[in-house]
Amino acid sequence: xxxxxxxxxxxxxxxxxxxxxxxxxxxxxxxxxxxxxxxxxxxxxxxxxxxxxxxxxxxxxxxxxxxxxxxxxxxxxxxxxxxxxxxxxxxxxxxxxxxxxxxxxxxxxxxxxxxxxxxxxxxxxxxxxxxxxxxxxxxxxxxxxxxxxxxxxxxxxxxxxxxxxxxxxxxxxxxxxxxxxxxxxxxxxxxxxxxxxxxxxxxxxxxxxxxxxxxxxxxxxxxxxxxxxxxxxxxxxxxxxxxxxxxxxxxxxxxxxxxxxxxxxxxxxxxxxxxxxxxxxxxxxxxxxxxxxxxxxxxxxxxxxxxxxxxxxxxxxxxxxxxxxxx
Amino acid sequence: xxxxxxxxxxxxxxxxxxxxxxxxxxxxxxxxxxxxxxxxxxxxxxxxxxxxxxxxxxxxxxxxxxxxxxxxxxxxxxxxxxxxxxxxxxxxxxxxxxxxxxxxxxxxxxxxxxxxxxxxxxxxxxxxxxxxxxxxxxxxxxxxxxxxxxxxxxxxxxxxxxxxxxxxxxxxxxxxxxxxxxxxxxxxxxxxxxxxxxxxxxxxxxxxxxxxxxxxxxxxxxxxxxxxxxxxxxxxxxxxxxxxxxxxxxxxxxxxxxxxxxxxxxxxxxxxxxxxxxxxxxxxxxxxxxxxxxxxxxxxxxxxxxxxxxxxxxxxxxxxxxxxxxxxxxxxxxxxxxxxxxxxxxxxxxxxxxxxxxxxxxxxxxxxxxxxxxxxxxxxxxxxxxxxxxxxxxxxxxxxxxxxxxxxxxxxxxxxxxxxxxxxxxxxxxxxxxxxxxxxxxxxxxxxxxxxxxxxxxxxxxxxxxxxxxxxxxxxxxxxxxxxxxxxxxxxxxxxxxxxxxxxxxxxxxxxxxxxxxxxxxxxxxxxxxxxxxxxxxxxxxxxxxxxxxxxxx
Numbered sequence: 001x002x003x004x005x006x007x008x009x010x011x012x013x014x015x016x017x018x019x020x021x022x023x024x025x026x027x028x029x030x031x032x033x034x035x036x037x038x039x040x041x042x043x044x045x046x047x048x049x050x051x052x053x054x055x056x057x058x059x060x061x062x063x064x065x066x067x068x069x070x071x072x073x074x075x076x077x078x079x080x081x082x083x084x085x086x087x088x089x090x091x092x093x094x095x096x097x098x099x100x101x102x103x104x105x106x107x108x109x110x111x112x113x114x115x116x117x118x119x120x121x122x123x124x125x126x127x128x129x130x131x132x133x134x135x136x137x138x139x140x141x142x143x144x145x146x147x148x149x150x151x152x153x154x155x156x157x158x159x160x161x162x163x164x165x166x167x168x169x170x171x172x173x174x175x176x177x178x179x180x181x182x183x184x185x186x187x188x189x190x191x192x193x194x195x196x197x198x199x200x201x202x203x204x205x206x207x208x209x210x211x212x213x214x215x216x217x218x219x220x221x222x223x224x225x226x227x228x229x230x231x232x233x234x235x236x237x238x239x240x241x242x243x244x245x246x247x248x249x250x251x252x253x254x255x256x257x258x259x260x261x262x263x264x265x266x267x268x269x270x271x272x273x274x275x276x277x278x279x280x281x282x283x284x285x286x287x288x289x290x291x292x293x294x295x296x297x298x299x300x301x302x303x304x305x306x307x308x309x310x311x312x313x314x315x316x317x318x319x320x321x322x323x324x325x326x327x
Numbered sequence: 328x329x330x331x332x333x334x335x336x337x338x339x340x341x342x343x344x345x346x347x348x349x350x351x352x353x354x355x356x357x358x359x360x361x362x363x364x365x366x367x368x369x370x371x372x373x374x375x376x377x378x379x380x381x382x383x384x385x386x387x388x389x390x391x392x393x394x395x396x397x398x399x400x401x402x403x404x405x406x407x408x409x410x411x412x413x414x415x416x417x418x419x420x421x422x423x424x425x426x427x428x429x430x431x432x433x434x435x436x437x438x439x440x441x442x443x444x445x446x447x448x449x450x451x452x453x454x455x456x457x458x459x460x461x462x463x464x465x466x467x468x469x470x471x472x473x474x475x476x477x478x479x480x481x482x483x484x485x486x487x488x489x490x491x492x493x494x495x496x497x498x499x500x501x502x503x504x505x506x507x508x509x510x511x512x513x514x515x516x517x518x519x520x521x522x523x524x525x526x527x528x529x530x531x532x533x534x535x536x537x538x539x540x541x542x543x544x545x546x547x548x549x550x551x552x553x554x555x556x557x558x559x560x561x562x563x564x565x566x567x568x569x570x571x572x573x574x575x576x577x578x579x580x581x582x583x584x585x586x587x588x589x590x591x592x593x594x595x596x597x598x599x600x601x602x603x604x605x606x607x608x609x610x611x612x613x614x615x616x617x618x619x620x621x622x623x624x625x626x627x628x629x630x631x632x633x634x635x636x637x638x639x640x641x642x643x644x645x646x647x648x649x650x651x652x653x654x655x656x657x658x659x660x661x662x663x664x665x666x667x668x669x670x671x672x673x674x675x676x677x678x679x680x681x682x683x684x685x686x687x688x689x690x691x692x693x694x695x696x697x698x699x700x701x702x703x704x705x706x707x708x709x710x711x712x713x714x715x716x717x718x719x720x721x722x723x724x725x726x727x728x729x730x731x732x733x734x735x736x737x738x739x740x741x742x743x744x745x746x747x748x749x750x751x752x753x754x755x756x757x758x759x760x761x762x763x764x765x766x767x768x769x770x771x772x773x774x775x776x777x778x779x780x781x782x783x784x785x786x787x788x789x790x791x792x793x794x795x796x797x798x799x800x801x802x803x804x805x806x807x808x809x810x811x812x813x814x815x816x817x818x819x820x821x822x823x824x825x826x827x828x829x830x831x832x833x834x835x836x837x838x839x840x841x842x843x844x845x846x847x848x849x850x851x852x853x854x855x856x857x858x859x860x861x862x863x864x865x866x867x868x869x870x871x872x873x874x875x876x877x878x879x880x881x
Binding site: 006007056057113116130138140141152155156161200201209218219222246249250254256258260267268269276277280 | 720727
C-alpha cells in the first residue's frame, strides 16, 4: 500500500497571478463574447420555453427525413423541424427521430386530432414507425416557465452571495458573485454557440453548476481566511497563492472524480439527458477554473481589511471533535 | 486517541444498517411492486385473485417494502397540466339567480314597473326596470336576496353586490364570494378528476393542485395524454330542460331566455329549450346502467332531496309536455312526461349501446366538472423510452462508480477503500431515504445520483488532504487524523450548505423531473456529509484501534 497516485505534488508553489492579466482578461473576454453570441445567435429554446410540440419516433427502418417532411407539409403546421437522433447506445436497427412543431396559433396545447393526423401521416411513410414520446406545452405555460427559470437562477445566486457574505465578508461575496456570473455566462454562451437545445433541465443543470462552482470557491476562501490569520504580514496576493496551492490537490481530486462520473454519464447515459449532462460537465470545468482564476482576482482587486479578520465562525460550533483529541 | 463514544458508534452503524435495509427492496423492484400492488388491491376490494396471492407471497410481509417511485420519464405515462376556468361558475350562478330575482322584483311591479333581463358580461346580471325613479327601491329588493359569506376572510361581506345606475340594476358576485367560489370549484374539480382517474384503475396517479386555478395530473402507465384527457376532460354536464319547440333550423331565433340545441342522434333536428334547467347533474346521487321497458339499454338515476323535489314538482305540473335530457350541449332524448315522478329517480333513454350506457353512467356518477378545463401542457412518455433510460443510467452509474472507486483507492490507498465503502453506503442511503419518504426518481435524478458519486467523495478528499498536511508537520498519526477531520469541517460545511441552498431553490421552483433532481441532490448532500464525516471516521477509528500503526501513509 505504498503506491500512491499523485496528480499534484505535496508542495506546489504555482503563481496563479503571474498571468493574471491574461487569465482574468480571457475570462472577461469570454463572458462578453458569450453575451454577444447569445444576443446575436439566440438560444435554441426547447418547447418548455417556446411552446409547441415534440414527437419522438422510433423505427426499425432507416429514417426518411425528406419523406417525413413531405408527409407533414400538407398538414399546414407551420415550422416543423425534423432531426435524426444518434446515440452510441442505440441498437443497429433503432432509428430515432425528433420532430418539433411550433405552437399552433394561440391554442393552449396541441389538440389530440392534430397529433392523430401527424401520426397517421408518418405511418403512411413508414408503417414500422412508433411514437415513443409526445410532449406539448402551451404558450401560456412556456412564458411562465421562462420567468420561473430566470427567477430561480437569480434567487440561487442571491442566496449564495448572502450566505458567503454572512460566513465570510462582503469582499468574498463579490468574488463569488463574479465567479457565478462567469460560469453561468459561459454555459449560456456555449449553448448558444452550438445551438444545443435549451430547456428546463438545462436550468436545473445551471443551478447545479452554481452549487458546484461555489463549493469550489468556498473551499479556497475557507483556506484563505485561515491563512490570513496565520500569516498576518504576508502580502494578500501571496496568501492567496499559498491557499490555492494548498487546496490544489483537493481541487484536482474532486473535479477529477466528478468529471469521471459525469463523463461516464455523458457517454453511456443515453441521448435523452445528454444536453443536461453536457451542461454539468462544462460547468464543472469552468467552475473549477473560475474558483482558481476569477473569484480571487476580484477579492484581490477590492482588497481585504487585514486588521479585522474574523476567526472561522464554525470553529465555535465544531470544536467538539478536537476536545478529546490527544496525541 | 481516536475515540468515538459507544453510543455514537451504535447510532452511526444503526443508521447505516437502517439505510441499507430501506434500500434493499429496490434491488427486487418488480417482486416488491407486485407484492405492494396485491396488498393495495386487497385493501380496496377485500379479495385477492390467485395471481395476486402469488405476487403477494413474492416478498415477505415483515421486510421493508418501500420503493423509490419511478417518475414518468422512467416508467412511461402521461402528464397533463390543466387550467380550470373558474370564472365559468360565476355565469352559472348568475343564470341561477335570475329566476329568483325576477320573482322578487315582479312582486313589486306596481312600484318599479316592468322587469327585464339585459345582455351583460358573463359574470354579472343586468336587469332593467320600467320606472327609473324607483331604482333605489329595486336595489333594496334585490339586496334582500344576498346572504352573508361564511369564510375566514370574507367576514361581513355578502355573496352578491347589487348596484343601480339609471334604470339598470347590476348584480355580481362579491370578491369574497368569488374567492370562496373559486376555492370550491377547485376542490370539486380535483375530487372529480381524482375519481375519474381512479375509476380507470391506474397505479398511483399524482393529482395535485398548482397555484390558484391549475391541476397537475400525472398517471404512470397510461398510453397517452390524449387518452387521459378523454378520461377526465369529458364534462358530462347533464341537465333536464323544458322543451319550448323543435325544428330543423339551427339559426332560428330561440326567443328570450331560450336556446337551440341539436339532437344527439339526428343531425336535422334541433330543440328550442328553456335555458334554465329544472334539475342538473350536480344533484344526481347515483347513476347506473339499466334497461327500459323495451329491454334497450338505458341509464337509471337518482337525485338528492332538492333535485328530487324540483323534479317532482315539475313533472307534476307539466304532464303531457316534452322534457329534454341534455348531455354536454346535446339533447339525448326528449320524452313526454307521462306522470308525476316523485321520489327523484328515473331512467334516461336514448339510443344507447350497452357500452354507451355503462360509460354514461360512470360519467354521471363521477359528477360533472363544475367548470371547463383547458390543457396547458401535456406530455406522453412511452414505456420503452423509460426502460432505455433506466438501462443507460444504470450502466453509466456502475461505470462511474467503478472509476471513482478505482481513482480513490489509487490515490489514498486504504483510506480510499474507506471512502469508497462510505460512498457505497451513501448511495444505498440515498435510495433508502427516498424509499422511506416515497420520493420520485426521475431521469435527471439518476444524473443527480451519478453527480453525487463525484462530489460525495469531496468531503473525504478535504479530510484526507488535510490529514496529509498534518502528517507533514510530523505529528503522530492519531493527532493528524483528528486534526484532519476537525480542520476540514468548516470547508465541508460551507461547501455543502451552498449546494443545499441551490437544491432547495430547485425544489421550490422546479417542476416534474427537475424537482426529482432536486430531491436526489438534497438527499445526497445530507447522506454524503454523514457518511463522509461519521462513517469513515468510525471505520478509521476501528482500523486504528486494531492496528495501532506508528506511521501512516496517505
